[in-house]
Amino acid sequence: MRGDLEFMSIPRLVRTAAARYGDREAVVEGRTRIGYEQLAARIERAAAGCLAAGVEAGDRVAVWAPNTLDWIVSALGAVTAGAVLVPVNTRLRGAEAVQVLARTRAKLLFVTGTFLGTSYVAALRRAAGGTHTAGGPSGIGGTGAASGSHRPDVPLPGLPHLREVVVLAEDAPSGFRTWKEFLAAGDAMPAWSVRARANAVSPEAPSDIIFTSGTTGEPRGVVVTHAQSLRTFGAWSDLAGLRRGDRYLIVNPFSHTFGYKAGVLACLMRGAVMVPQAVFAVDAVLAHVAAERITVLPGPPTLHQALLDHPARTAGGLSSLRLVVTGAADVDPRLVERLRDEAGIPMVLTAYGMSEATGVVTMCRRDDRAEVIAGTSGRAIPDTEVKVVGDDGKALPPGRAGEVLVRGYQVMAGYFEDPRATAEAVDVDGWLHTGDIGVLDGEGNLRITDRIKDMFVAGGFNVYPAEVERTLARHPGIAEVAVVGVPDKRLGEAGKAFVVRRRGGPAASAEELIAWARHEMAAYKVPREVEFVAVLPRNASGKVVKGGLRPSGEGQADEGRMRRQ
Structure with missing residues (x-):
């Protein structure tokens, strides 16, 4: 399965995983435990529901929900039906979520019910229930109904392209459908029609649009193809050493490239067990690690630091872990040392990536020296070029700081319906200008020092x-x-x-x-x-918003690039 990933699509990956791993455990959520064949069957049923709802190939389908089994099934069901997935961050407010739905002209939305005391359905109805334009105060012109207009054939008048809202819960308000009702409606679709739609998905077709978490202006939707996603995270899985039977606690949000692709897609490729965690809570992480004998735990440095410092952590509380992959704007070398020496985790790796490069650019190797893993983000993954350039655009020698440029198969197809911004980010020679400042050493290991605008x-x-x-x-x-x-x-x-x-x-x-x-x-x-x-001010992706700290209030454009994720 590894050699031909670049020729595959995500629907084919789901079927291949079911055939390869059969009844081996695929997802654990509380008392629910399902195997790979069961997971594939649920995904195909969700795809049938999408067809019954009128979803066509290339339509955008959004999911606004936390890390759950239902997220996995609904999202992969939509992709199997040929749709382009639009993950929506659960930390967004109703108006912000409506902005994403309006800009992508999403046709179908899967939304959680009440999560962390917030009714996401109520937030949607307040933001797009007929008294707001689709763009709202942010001014997304030309994508929605006029203010105050009502369309009887759509669930949310402020989102005229949205034909269906499915609530991932037992109950739904008038005009919306429950998850159970949605699935039941798809049972009338013949199996061959679902399979035909899945088989028609091209490796070069867009698989998802993931929005950067811009701190000023509008976030941008990064478009990535099926082939890019699978090839990139096939390489990531190889370098990380993810393997069949690993028990993977997925704390990174599914709404981010890393949570969805290094989590769900990587597990499908390798036959690992997915244990989604809906809320970032250190107590819950410790409980999951102990109860499920978790072996793989990627996450930001703040998660691992909190685990090490938690008063409830026992000496052997993390003993089941064998692999940690971490990253952010910078990683304290002491954290890497503590994870290895204090917690006894044999493999700790650092990496660097961003949404515009499908999440992964460089990565440490498992046989790297300790100082390389602790002090750098590793080397470019296979078939990827990385260089550091000065203000004149010329490559700098090792040891000199400059802007990091990336070229390779994983560079995004572009920003959604924004050719001007795409041209500004990716030059005519195919180099992605990351906006990050970095230094390469003599062996090609990259150390990120900052953002240019910081x-x-x-x-x-x-x-x-x-x-x-x-x-x-x-x-x-x-x-x-x-x-x-x-x-x-x-x-x-x-x-x-x-x-x-x-x-x-x-x-x-x-x-x-x-x-x-x-x-x-x-x-x-x-x-x-x-x-x-x-506390430090953070955006919906949890990143520090430095614009909120400056006296002028001026923010940094596009802080949404995923760095060392």
Whole structure:
């Protein structure tokens, strides 16, 4: 199955996994345990429901729900019916979700009922129930009904292209259907029609549109094909060593490239057991790891740091884990060391990617030296080129910092219906301009230092906030920190650190932290100000919104690129 992944589609992958792994456990959710053949049957039934609902090949179908078995079945059912999947982040507000649905002109929506005390159905109806335009206050012109207009043949008048809303619950309000009703309607579709639609899906057809989490302006929808998804995460699975029978706790949201593709698709490729977790909660992660003997746990550094520091973690509480893959804007080398030495996890890998490159660009190898894994994001995955360029666009030698450019099969097909933005991101030679600053070493290992737009100049020296944050995070009194450049009369710009105190750590003052920093880094890098905050502002993807910390309030365009995910 590995050699021909680039010629496959996701519907074929589902059928291949069912044939290959049969009744081996596929998904565990509470007391529900289903095998690969059962999973494939459920997915085909959901695909039949999509056909019965009038979904045509190429139509957009959205899923606004947390990590659950129903998400997997509904999403893969839509893709099997030839639709283009639009995952919607559960952290979005109703108006933000409506914006995504309007821009993609989604024809069908699967939505959770009540989640974390919020009725997503009520949020939708408030945002698109006839008193809002499809674009709402964000101004998505030309995609929706006029304000106050009503269409009797659509469930949400503010979304005239949306023909059907299916609630993934036992109950649904008038005009919507329950999950059970939706599936029952599809039972009248002949099996051959579902299979014919699935067989017609081309490897080069778009498989999904995943929106970046822009902090200013509108997020952009990244279009990726079936072949790109399968080839990229076939390579990821090989390099990570994911194998049949692994028990994989999927904490990364399915609405992100990594949660869906490095989670669901990778498990389908390798016959691993999926254990979806709907909420990021450290207590629940520890419980799952122990109860299900979890062996694979990818996730952001904050998850692994919280696990290591959790008071309920016992000495052998993570002993079943054999593989951790982590990443973010930067990874503290001490975290990698603690995962290996303190928690006894034999394989800890770091990687770098972004939605525009199907989630993966570089990755460490399992036989890399400890300092390579702890200090870099590894080398380009097979058939991928990575270079670092200066302001003149010319490649820089090893050790010099510049913008990271990527070229390969995984570079996105483009931003959805936005050729201008696509041309700005991908040049005529096929190089994706990531907007990340990085350094390559002599062996091709990449270290990401920051975002271009986060860098500031202090007294003529370039300062990379991520580097400063990494150093400050070593202080025992700091749990989280974000550094931004602010105006300074003497230096032009200087750093300001926003600090979340570590619970139980030493309560250092701002002056003490600055004094400590002077011993740890060059003077021009030392923040001139420290402000203590309860939490750092984050967007719907959980990333720190530095624009909310600057005095001017100016944000960074497109913070949604997935870095070291």
